[in-house]
Amino acid sequence: MPTDNSFAIIDQAAWEDLVARYDGRMWAVARAFGLSAADAADAVQGAWLRLVENADAIRDPERIGAWLVTTTRHEAVRLGRSARGEIVSDLDVPDTALPDPTAAVVDADFGRQVWRRLDLLGEPCRSLIRLYVLHPEARYAQIAVRLDLPVGSIGPTRARCMARLRALVEEEAR
Amino acid sequence: MREEYLLAALRMGAGTDPVPAGVSADARSAFGLLLPGGVPAGPVDVAVPPGARSADGTAHGTADGTADAGVRRFSAGGLVIDVETSVSGGRMEVAGQVSPAPGPDARVEVRTPHVGKVRVPSGDGHFAVAGLPPGWVSVVCHRPGHPPVFTRWFHVRP
Known part of the structure; x- marks a missing residue:
C-alpha cells in the first residue's frame, strides 16, 4: 500500500x-x-x-x-x-x-554548448556528427554518399569523432 | 557521459525534432492508468506450460518467460497470470489464465494506454479479449477484498 x-x-x-x-x-x-x-x-x-x-x-x-x-x-x-x-x-x-x-x-542549453564545441572539430567530424544528429534514421551508406567517404569507414570515424567531442565537452566541464 | 545522452542534448539544442504533440498527450493521459495500492506482478523466468490461451494448449514458454508464441507469465499476491498475445489484421488479441481461479466475483481487465476491456474469467480462470491496438498492454485482476494485481506493462509489436 x-x-x-x-x-x-x-x-x-x-x-x-x-x-x-x-x-x-x-x-x-x-x-x-x-x-x-x-x-x-x-x-x-x-x-x-x-x-x-x-x-x-x-x-x-x-x-x-x-x-x-x-x-x-x-x-x-x-x-x-x-x-x-x-x-x-x-x-x-x-x-x-x-x-x-x-x-x-540531456538539456537544450547544454546541447547548444555542445554545438559550439562541435564547431571546433575539423572535417569530416563536424559534418558527420551533424548528419548523424540531425538524421538519426540515416544509414551509414547514406552518410557515406553525402560525405564522399567509404561506407566501411563511417562507423570507426563516427566513434573517433564522438570521442573527441566528448573529450572537448568534458575538458570544458572541469 | 553516455554517447546517447550527448547526442540527445545535441538534438535538443538543434531544436529540429521536437516531441510530437501526441507523445506528450499520451504521457499526460498515463496518469489515469495509476493503480494506487495495486500489486505489480513481475515476469517469472520459468517455462510457461501449454494451455494459457486455450484448453488444447499449443503455446510453450521459454526460459526467460517470454515465449516465441507470445506467452508470458507474471506472479504476485498469490496469483499467477499467464498471458498470450497475437496480432492479426492490425488488431491484438490477448488471452490467458489467472491461477488459482480467482472466483466468480473477480474481473480481469486488459489495458492498453487508450483502451481497457473487462472480462469475467471462466470458472478455471481463463479470459480473452480481442480487437485491441497493438503496443503496450497490461492485465489487471480485480478481486473483492484484495488489492488489484497488475502485470508489468509489456510491448507487443504490430
Missing part, C-alpha cells in the same frame, strides 16, 4: 508538470538511439508506463527526472533490439533505485 511519502500520492497537476519538464528530453534520448518516430513514441510511452507501475516504489521524487530519462534509454534499447528481430526478455525491468545521474546532460 502507498505510504505518505510515496510518489503514488502525486496529483494530476504534478504529473503534467513532470511531462512538461521531461518529455522533450525523453523524446530526444529515444531518437538518439536511431529509433523511428513510431518506436521512439513507444519508448517514451513505455517509460511513463514504468513510472505508472513503479509509482508506489519510488521514494525520492527529486530523482524522477533522471529516472525517466534512464528508463527511456532502457526502453529504447529494448525496442531497438526487438525492431531488429531480436528476442527481448521481459525480465530485464529497469531498477527504480538506479537513475543515471549523467542523464542531467
Whole structure:
C-alpha cells in the first residue's frame, strides 16, 4: 500500500508538470538511439508506463527526472533490439533505485554548448556528427554518399569523432 | 557521459525534432492508468506450460518467460497470470489464465494506454479479449477484498 511519502500520492497537476519538464528530453534520448518516430513514441510511452507501475516504489521524487530519462534509454534499447528481430526478455525491468545521474546532460542549453564545441572539430567530424544528429534514421551508406567517404569507414570515424567531442565537452566541464 | 545522452542534448539544442504533440498527450493521459495500492506482478523466468490461451494448449514458454508464441507469465499476491498475445489484421488479441481461479466475483481487465476491456474469467480462470491496438498492454485482476494485481506493462509489436 502507498505510504505518505510515496510518489503514488502525486496529483494530476504534478504529473503534467513532470511531462512538461521531461518529455522533450525523453523524446530526444529515444531518437538518439536511431529509433523511428513510431518506436521512439513507444519508448517514451513505455517509460511513463514504468513510472505508472513503479509509482508506489519510488521514494525520492527529486530523482524522477533522471529516472525517466534512464528508463527511456532502457526502453529504447529494448525496442531497438526487438525492431531488429531480436528476442527481448521481459525480465530485464529497469531498477527504480538506479537513475543515471549523467542523464542531467540531456538539456537544450547544454546541447547548444555542445554545438559550439562541435564547431571546433575539423572535417569530416563536424559534418558527420551533424548528419548523424540531425538524421538519426540515416544509414551509414547514406552518410557515406553525402560525405564522399567509404561506407566501411563511417562507423570507426563516427566513434573517433564522438570521442573527441566528448573529450572537448568534458575538458570544458572541469 | 553516455554517447546517447550527448547526442540527445545535441538534438535538443538543434531544436529540429521536437516531441510530437501526441507523445506528450499520451504521457499526460498515463496518469489515469495509476493503480494506487495495486500489486505489480513481475515476469517469472520459468517455462510457461501449454494451455494459457486455450484448453488444447499449443503455446510453450521459454526460459526467460517470454515465449516465441507470445506467452508470458507474471506472479504476485498469490496469483499467477499467464498471458498470450497475437496480432492479426492490425488488431491484438490477448488471452490467458489467472491461477488459482480467482472466483466468480473477480474481473480481469486488459489495458492498453487508450483502451481497457473487462472480462469475467471462466470458472478455471481463463479470459480473452480481442480487437485491441497493438503496443503496450497490461492485465489487471480485480478481486473483492484484495488489492488489484497488475502485470508489468509489456510491448507487443504490430
